[in-house]
Amino acid sequence: MENRFIDKLGALANLSGKDVAVLTAATSAPRRVAARQDLIREGDRPGPVFVMLEGWACRYKILPSGTRQVLAYLMPGDACDLHVGLLAEMDHSIQTVTPALVATVGREDMDRIMDDHPAVARAMYRGQLIDEGTMRAWITSMGRRSSIERAAHLMCELYLRARNIGLADEVSLKLPLSQLLLADSLGMTPVHLNRVLKELRMHGAMTLQRGSLLITDTGKLVQIAGFDENYLHRRLRSAA
Structure with a gap:
């Protein structure tokens, strides 16, 4: 089965056969999630790294008035929150937009993969840099466009x-x-x-x-x- 997460990382760094094998094993038991289901909510203790294999999701916050601000969209191949485990609790929620196929990689497992496979770590960090660049573009849009x-x-x-x-x-x-x-x-x-x-x-x-x-x-x-x-x-x- 096609694995868009591995495809994305492979476009960001040169992955070896061992890199691909360990990523395949880490995402080998995904679950089906219906549309409009929260994967994690604001205030929850951060858990595993969510990997979108199929479907779309979004990051969002609910304001005290009850209005919602969508912060980002996640597409197939995207991973959520590489370093969010350093926080005591989530500062936003993540919800599926469509029916999705989502793999979860335990925090310790992900840390071990990145320690043992430098090319995977480079690709993950580069992916995070792109996410941060996208966030800055959204801030610019909201403030000046x-x-x-x-x-x-x-x-x-x-x-x-x-x-x-x-x-x-x-x-x-x-x-x-x-x-x-x-x-x-x-x-x-x-x-x-x-x-x-x-x-x-x-x-x-x-x-x-x-x-x-x-x-x-x-x-x-x-x-x-x-x-x-x-x-x-x-x-x-x-x-x-």
């Missing part, structure tokens, strides 16, 4: 990330994110987001409907977003 720039930027990011793991073709992506979830990602109300998406459609840049993103003019969408893929650090692949 206009609503239409913010939405266009997120669409560019999700499309590029999905294409990198073979989940998108040249112009389209099956996007399993509701407008409510996207609104909570972008700091907008669903009504405001609907207006922004209509504006992007009128610009001829993209269309989002029935769970699919269709990019009708890549150059225009990139221009509106001011998108620069550097923060995803794809150049790390060639340096691995």
